[in-house]
Amino acid sequence: MSGIFRVPKPQNEPAKAYAPDSKEKKSLLKVYEELYSQIIEVPQYIGGEKIFSGEKIEIRPPHNHQHIVGIYHKGTLKDVDRAIVSALTARKEWAALAWEQRASIFLKAADLAAGKYRDMLNASTMIGQSKNVFQAEVDSACELIDFLRFNTYFMTQIYSEQPLFSEGVLNRSEYRPLEGFTYAVTPFNFTSISMNLAASMALMGNVVIWKPSHTQVYSAKVIMDLWEEAGLPKGVINMILTDSAETSQKIFAHPDFAGVHFTGSTRVFQSFWSEIGSNIQKYKTYPRIVGETGGKDFILAHPSAEPDALATGLVRGAFEYQGQKCSAASRAYIPVSLWNTVMQKMKDMISEFQIGTPADTSNFINAVIDKKAFDKIKGYIERAEASQEAEIIIGGQCNDSTGYFIYPTVILAKNPHYESMIEEIFGPVLSVYVYEDEKWEEMFELIDTSTEYSLTGSVFAQDRYAIAQATEALKNASGNFYINDKPTGAVVGQQPFGGARASGTNDKAGSAQNLLRWTSVRSIKETLVPSTDYKYPFLG
Numbered sequence: 001m002s003g004i005f006r007v008p009k010p011q012n013e014p015a016k017a018y019a020p021d022s023k024e025k026k027s028l029l030k031v032y033e034e035l036y037s038q039i040i041e042v043p044q045y046i047g048g049e050k051i052f053s054g055e056k057i058e059i060r061p062p063h064n065h066q067h068i069v070g071i072y073h074k075g076t077l078k079d080v081d082r083a084i085v086s087a088l089t090a091r092k093e094w095a096a097l098a099w100e101q102r103a104s105i106f107l108k109a110a111d112l113a114a115g116k117y118r119d120m121l122n123a124s125t126m127i128g129q130s131k132n133v134f135q136a137e138v139d140s141a142c143e144l145i146d147f148l149r150f151n152t153y154f155m156t157q158i159y160s161e162q163p164l165f166s167e168g169v170l171n172r173s174e175y176r177p178l179e180g181f182t183y184a185v186t187p188f189n190f191t192s193i194s195m196n197l198a199a200s201m202a203l204m205g206n207v208v209i210w211k212p213s214h215t216q217v218y219s220a221k222v223i224m225d226l227w228e229e230a231g232l233p234k235g236v237i238n239m240i241l242t243d244s245a246e247t248s249q250k251i252f253a254h255p256d257f258a259g260v261h262f263t264g265s266t267r268v269f270q271s272f273w274s275e276i277g278s279n280i281q282k283y284k285t286y287p288r289i290v291g292e293t294g295g296k297d298f299i300l301a302h303p304s305a306e307p308d309a310l311a312t313g314l315v316r317g318a319f320e321y322q323g324q325k326c327s328a329a330s331r332a333y334i335p336v337s338l339w340n341t342v343m344q345k346m347k348d349m350i351s352e353f354q355i356g357t358p359a360d361t362s363n364f365i366n367a368v369i370d371k372k373a374f375d376k377i378k379g380y381i382e383r384a385e386a387s388q389e390a391e392i393i394i395g396g397q398c399n400d401s402t403g404y405f406i407y408p409t410v411i412l413a414k415n416p417h418y419e420s421m422i423e424e425i426f427g428p429v430l431s432v433y434v435y436e437d438e439k440w441e442e443m444f445e446l447i448d449t450s451t452e453y454s455l456t457g458s459v460f461a462q463d464r465y466a467i468a469q470a471t472e473a474l475k476n477a478s479g480n481f482y483i484n485d486k487p488t489g490a491v492v493g494q495q496p497f498g499g500a501r502a503s504g505t506n507d508k509a510g511s512a513q514n515l516l517r518w519t520s521v522r523s524i525k526e527t528l529v530p531s532t533d534y535k536y537p538f539l540g
């Protein structure tokens, strides 16, 4: 086949509204009900085979932990070995396949996700990860589809990036897949991220072992079915359901390990880095290490901020998907002149929130992911109740009798270094520090230095000098910075996402920068008419 091929220029997938009585809402809720009344089985997918190990682990919706919706078959270290062998076997053909053939598979997967699979992806995310209709739609439909379409386009941009020539010389850059196999370790909170971490590496010609979070297995199965239907060859993405720590140890000790794509908590990523470092002499090639990790994302309000926009940014930013977004607003700095107005507006909004199952679409808030998360978040709330340095001014109720429900909670911190102002809680808890208006400039250093993270942050102000000042002073305090908007909701292709410091390697998911990490360039020089005499002119 000869030709300089291109792929369509992508556009963001529009989010459906799911308005009452809409066709899309009826269709989605029908699939939800069907799935909710079944017990599905989730195998491991290794080398195109479905492996039913027989060691069954129950899958229960976080909003109804007495109800079983499925079981998954847990694997062992033998399955990790099998996955490595099948990935390396698949590599021979996959790495050699022309890029436009790869592109077709991922673009087909995007169209399937936008059509036939949309309800399945959304319903499985609503059931397994307790997301409301809208949160599921923007994640497991729109963002997932965007990752597939935009990354395919970015891949072609990378491939088109070619070097200069000099007289009589032809130069080429060849973008090769990494030598060996890659490893994707993914979080529970975004179906799109869990798909993308494996897909972005596979798109660039790599073979992948994917270990999803045990609390995202339900939608992970839908993704594997999607790959099968899109025609992804056997063994290119292998999904294993094994013990996290043991699996990582095994993989990081393998000489063909070529890279890890991680999203999850900071400490887990740091443990990966140490383990890889201690094995460095074993590898055939230096592994690529890419991780997007925790955050303690801020909202800074200037006295000129517009109170309604600020209050809306605070409640949406902090409480959507129960605050379980790495980008969720979890600390806010509000001037005393605005505080009473903003607090009252937040109280009014939050008092309207309904909490419960995603099946009832009037619920804005659903459950947190599991008992471990529930206990951790509850611990922060109980300690705040007992502390002299903090006061709970909104919410604080926790109830795990049916599901893991935590009421949106606002803590007023008297000390800006109080634990809930500086540690990642990963739940519906917003901590607020109220400052004297004239101390506006002092807030910059406080925000910049009081946590180890640097993921997202917002400034709310109407005064343009204040906006410019905050944008400059907080340059390194976040990887994604927002002006008069909540710090969540990055859109693929519009706000490439990622943070630095303890928040990650800032390789910007859903961008060409990220894809560059999964390719290894060979520079090829061809001299058209080679010299035939070794002597240079200076030799006289």
Ligand code: NAD
Binding pocket: 185, 186, 187, 188, 189, 190, 193, 211, 212, 213, 214, 244, 245, 246, 248, 263, 264, 265, 266, 268, 271, 292, 293, 294, 295, 325, 326, 327, 424, 426, 455, 497, 498, 499, 503, 504
């Ligand atoms: P997690 O760290 O508990 O789990 C992430 C993955 O790591 C899972 O697949 C898990 O099984 C695996 N894992 C856990 N412990 C491990 C160990 N000891 N060894 C090997 N693997 C291990 O994170 P989570 O609860 O799934 O997700 C929440 C975290 O992810 C938060 O810290 C959040 O900020 C972060 N996150 C970051 C981004 C981002 O883009 N920066 C996006 C989403 C989530």
